[in-house]
Amino acid sequence: MEIIKRAIAGTLESSDAYVEIEPGDSGIRCELESVVEQQFGDSIRRLAEEVLADCGVKNANIRITDRGALECVIRARIEAAVMRGKGE
Amino acid sequence: MKNNKVVSSLAEAIRLSGLKDGMTVSFHHHLRNGDHVLNMVMEEIAQMGIRDLTVNASSLFDIHAPLLRHIENGVVTHLKTNYMAGGIGRAISSGILADPVEFRTHGGRPSDIELGRTPIDVAFIAAPTSDPMGNCSGKYGKSACGSLGYAFPDAMNARQVVVITDNLVAYPMLDWSIPETYVDYVVAVDAIGDPSGIVSGTTRITRDPVGLVMADRAAQVIRHSGLLKDGFSFQTGAGGASLAAAKYLRDIMLREKIHGSFGSGGITGYLVDMLNDGCFESLMDVQCFDLKAVESIRTNPRHQEISASHYASPSARSAVVDSLDVVILGATEIDTDFNVNVHTDSNGSIMGGSGGHSDTAAGAKLSMIIAPMFRARMPIITDRVKCISTPGRDIDVLVTQGGIAVNPKNQELLLRLKDAGLPVVDIHDLKEMVERTTGTPAPAREGGRVVANVIYRDGTLLDTIRSVPAK
Amino acid sequence: MRRSMLFIPGNTPNLLINGGFLGADALIFDLEDAVSPDEKDAARILVRNIMKYMDLRGCETIVRINSIDTDYWKADLEQIMPRKPGWIMLPKTGCAADVLTADAEISRWEERLGMEPNTVRLMPLIETALGVENAFAIASASKRVGAIFLGAEDLTADLRCKRTKGGAEIDYARSRMVMAARAAEVDVYDTPFTDVNDDEGIRTDAEYAKSLGFTGKASISPRHVGVINEVFSPSMKDIKYAYEVMDAIRLAHEQGRGAIALHGKMIDAPIVARAQQTIAMAEEMGVGKAVQHEE
Numbered sequence: 017m018e019i020i021k022r023a024i025a026g027t028l029e030s031s032d033a034y035v036e037i038e039p040g041d042s043g044i045r046c047e048l049e050s051v052v053e054q055q056f057g058d059s060i061r062r063l064a065e066e067v068l069a070d071c072g073v074k075n076a077n078i079r080i081t082d083r084g085a086l087e088c089v090i091r092a093r094i095e096a097a098v099m100r101g102k103g104e
Numbered sequence: 105m106k107n108n109k110v111v112s113s114l115a116e117a118i119r120l121s122g123l124k125d126g127m128t129v130s131f132h133h134h135l136r137n138g139d140h141v142l143n144m145v146m147e148e149i150a151q152m153g154i155r156d157l158t159v160n161a162s163s164l165f166d167i168h169a170p171l172l173r174h175i176e177n178g179v180v181t182h183l184k185t186n187y188m189a190g191g192i193g194r195a196i197s198s199g200i201l202a203d204p205v206e207f208r209t210h211g212g213r214p215s216d217i218e219l220g221r222t223p224i225d226v227a228f229i230a231a232p233t234s235d236p237m238g239n240c241s242g243k244y245g246k247s248a249c250g251s252l253g254y255a256f257p258d259a260m261n262a263r264q265v266v267v268i269t270d271n272l273v274a275y276p277m278l279d280w281s282i283p284e285t286y287v288d289y290v291v292a293v294d295a296i297g298d299p300s301g302i303v304s305g306t307t308r309i310t311r312d313p314v315g316l317v318m319a320d321r322a323a324q325v326i327r328h329s330g331l332l333k334d335g336f337s338f339q340t341g342a343g344g345a346s347l348a349a350a351k352y353l354r355d356i357m358l359r360e361k362i363h364g365s366f367g368s369g370g371i372t373g374y375l376v377d378m379l380n381d382g383c384f385e386s387l388m389d390v391q392c393f394d395l396k397a398v399e400s401i402r403t404n405p406r407h408q409e410i411s412a413s414h415y416a417s418p419s420a421r422s423a424v425v426d427s428l429d430v431v432i433l434g435a436t437e438i439d440t441d442f443n444v445n446v447h448t449d450s451n452g453s454i455m456g457g458s459g460g461h462s463d464t465a466a467g468a469k470l471s472m473i474i475a476p477m478f479r480a481r482m483p484i485i486t487d488r489v490k491c492i493s494t495p496g497r498d499i500d501v502l503v504t505q506g507g508i509a510v511n512p513k514n515q516e517l518l519l520r521l522k523d524a525g526l527p528v529v530d531i532h533d534l535k536e537m538v539e540r541t542t543g544t545p546a547p548a549r550e551g552g553r554v555v556a557n558v559i560y561r562d563g564t565l566l567d568t569i570r571s572v573p574a575k
Numbered sequence: 576m577r578r579s580m581l582f583i584p585g586n587t588p589n590l591l592i593n594g595g596f597l598g599a600d601a602l603i604f605d606l607e608d609a610v611s612p613d614e615k616d617a618a619r620i621l622v623r624n625i626m627k628y629m630d631l632r633g634c635e636t637i638v639r640i641n642s643i644d645t646d647y648w649k650a651d652l653e654q655i656m657p658r659k660p661g662w663i664m665l666p667k668t669g670c671a672a673d674v675l676t677a678d679a680e681i682s683r684w685e686e687r688l689g690m691e692p693n694t695v696r697l698m699p700l701i702e703t704a705l706g707v708e709n710a711f712a713i714a715s716a717s718k719r720v721g722a723i724f725l726g727a728e729d730l731t732a733d734l735r736c737k738r739t740k741g742g743a744e745i746d747y748a749r750s751r752m753v754m755a756a757r758a759a760e761v762d763v764y765d766t767p768f769t770d771v772n773d774d775e776g777i778r779t780d781a782e783y784a785k786s787l788g789f790t791g792k793a794s795i796s797p798r799h800v801g802v803i804n805e806v807f808s809p810s811m812k813d814i815k816y817a818y819e820v821m822d823a824i825r826l827a828h829e830q831g832r833g834a835i836a837l838h839g840k841m842i843d844a845p846i847v848a849r850a851q852q853t854i855a856m857a858e859e860m861g862v863g864k865a866v867q868h869e870e
Contacts, residue, residue, distance in 0.1 A: 025617050026617070030480055030589060031480065031592060032588045032589070051480050052482060052545070054450075054451050054549065055450065055481075055545030055546050055548075056481060056543065056545060056546070058546070059543065059546075084479070084480020084481040084482065085481065085588060086543075086588070086592050086628075086629075088624040088625060088627065088628035088629060089588045089591075089592065089621065089624070089625075091624055091628075092617070092621040093617070093621075095624075096616060096617040096621075099616060099620070100616070312589075313590065313597075313796065313797040313798070314590075314593045314596075314797070316796075316798050317596075317597055317598070317798060320798055320801065355774060505597065506596040527598075537630075540630060541592070541630065
């Protein structure tokens with residue numbers, strides 16, 4: 017699946033994550049800003065790669081601004097951003 | 105001739121006080137995040153070239169950020185305080201002071217001052233109203249803050265006492281808090297603070313549904329604790345969920361016609377409402393949080409100002425906290441031994457302090473922590489808190505949205521809550537439940553050198569706080 | 576046992592992740608009114624993930640999808656059905672045909688997903704004058720319908736009257752709903768009480784609904800959940816009496832007696848039926864045994 021346009025999902029409210037995705041040409045590039053970087057930063061980055069792989073996205077730039085969202089919420093926001101960015 | 109203590113300027117007062125390198129100056133925090141006095145005085149001191157001072161302030165707020173410059177420049181080399189807001193705390197946590205900050209409690213500070221453990225050379229009293237001889241009060245004036253409770257030990261024990269006011273009235277002002285007998289100099293300035301930062305217009309309870317559920321549970325715990333009966337005494341913090349708990353408690357007391365004895369501590373409009381509704385006979389007020397509290401302490405004789413020592417000193421013959429039935433407190437972390445951290449955030453950076461936390465917890469028959477199971481994915485319950493602010497032996501119960509954990513030392517409470525059908529859960533199970541939801545956080549990095557010592561109310565060292573690299 | 580149903584807005588993570596901790600018997604994940612049109616897609620993914628990954632601690636799940644006159648409802652079902660929700664709540668149900676339309680789509684999903692037919696139950700939300708008049712037809716339109724639910728806010732708008740705290744304007748609708756539901760042998764749920772700060776009001780309103788015969792009540796505030804559960808639970812006195820009734824029946828059987836009296840009152844079939852319901856609920860609440868122990 018290809019990301020053909022820039023798309024966003026989520027909010028900057030507490031317990032949510034704001035996800036921006038845009039087309040890329042050199043694999044997955046992930047940028048993360050998180051209030052729980054120290055405790056969960058690595059696990060969130062791993063999660064992002066896993067979710068994109070599950071969605072079949074091979075090339076994309078993704079930026080996640082995390083406000084302490086649980087994993088299932090971050091997952092939902094990435095999935096929504098992908099769905100909006102694949103432009104079908 | 106001692107019939108006029110008014111001096112022409114702050115600089116003159118500092119000069120007359122005999123302040124020299126290496127001495128200690130003190131401040132109180134009733135003007136909270138609207139305080140101009142600490143900054144004004146320290147700026148003057150810096151310009152006079154005095155260095156190597158100890159600042160003993162009952163609390164520090166982010167408005168006091170200019171203090172960081174005085175630390176960098178060597179004007180201030182030691183800090184003693186009971187509470188430090190996050191902006192100042194981050195800088196301290198990054199290690200800008202060579203010697204560790206000394207954290208005390210609202211009761212431990214006056215105790216140590218009175219016992220001569222932490223002598224003060226010059227106390228600066230921010231006074232919303234004063235007469236020329238230094239009879240002063242917080243109840244009147246454009247910068248009115250209500251009680252001046254935390255300033256009493258400073259005024260009564262400092263070698264020199266300077267009152268700074270923006271409302272100089274004719275002698276004698278009546279209904280003073282601190283009498284002229286303790287005051288050396290009076291300085292009039294344009295503004296001692298910004299009223300919008302001093303007290304809130306109104307303090308509001310939380311609108312967060314999860315906070316309201318916790319508050320509801322907290323009120324039920326009190327109701328079934330066996331302590332809620334005529335003569336009941338109560339204190340709560342000004343956090344949104346704690347205030348909501350007070351509101352629900354009020355509803356219960358009114359419905360069941362329970363006439364309490366007193367409410368204490370930092371006073372908000374909610375406690376004033378409880379006083380006026382007959383839930384309490386009196387309020388014991390060391391600090392006012394909102395305009396309603398200020399208005400009440402000015403007009404209602406049953407709303408009594410108390411000094412910091414009277415409030416919480418462990419070395420006083422007795423203090424108000426010793427007569428407390430129930431106190432509701434907050435936590436940034438609590439561990440499975442019920443130790444509570446209110447000093448540092450989840451990264452170990454300073455963003456608070458005991459205030460009256462461990463004093464009231466030690467005094468009250470029932471000490472309740474009210475906190476959500478997680479904040480922004482950070483579990484509230486840990487194996488070991490990063491900093492022990494209040495030892496677990498003084499905490500009876502933790503109330504969260506997911507359940508109520510009772511300290512096993514209080515078996516009677518455990519049975520009472522179980523009988524009442526409240527959702528009681530073992531704190532270890534609660535911790536596990538939280539981590540199932542949030543995931544297990546990576547262990548905190550081990551910090552560097554000690555940037556603060558947490559001194560328990562009896563003067564013993566309770567814990568240390570280590571540096572956190574600045575981002 | 577479903578006494579309280581708590582509405583949770585479908586695109587609000589902070590509330591969704593706390594849903595399981597708020598004491599409600601059932602959670603209504605709302606994809607309809609609580610979600611703006613341009614967030615419908617994100618909300619259904621979010622709700623789907625909450626259902627997939629969160630421990631909801633035994634709460635029943637109800638998903639309020641968008642009404643069948645919108646472009647959203649089929650996409651809602653596409654995301655939600657694989658999570659096997661306990662219930663689909665169908666807003667603005669006006670007649671039996673509406674139920675059958677939704678029923679057919681849900682059946683298609685059940686088949687595609689290999690679920691037993693009628694695994695996912697349907698709770699029509701009746702909130703129009705037409706819906707109230709057709710309440711029995713709606714309640715009995717399909718085996719899938721397990722309960723009907725009254726929505727008074729939209730209804731009063733449709734009736735062109737003001738929604739009041741006393742609720743006289745919905746008296747007819749409430750009675751009609753209860754009658755229809757009981758005739759169709761399904762459960763019936765009362766509209767939420769919307770003043771979040773009126774603690775006495777919610778109790779009075781819930782007690783009134785119970786007195787009319789409602790099974791339970793929905794809520795938009797977690798704080799109302801406790802009161803609703805309390806009001807719609809049998810009291811300790813009721814539970815004790817129910818056990819006494821069953822003991823008396825057993826004793827009479829053993830002694831081969833026909834007519835049975837308890838405390839000087841004849842026990843007839845309706846009393847026995849009610850006692851059985853009460854005991855079932857008490858046991859689910861975990862208090863049945865406690866009361867027996869007291870004996």
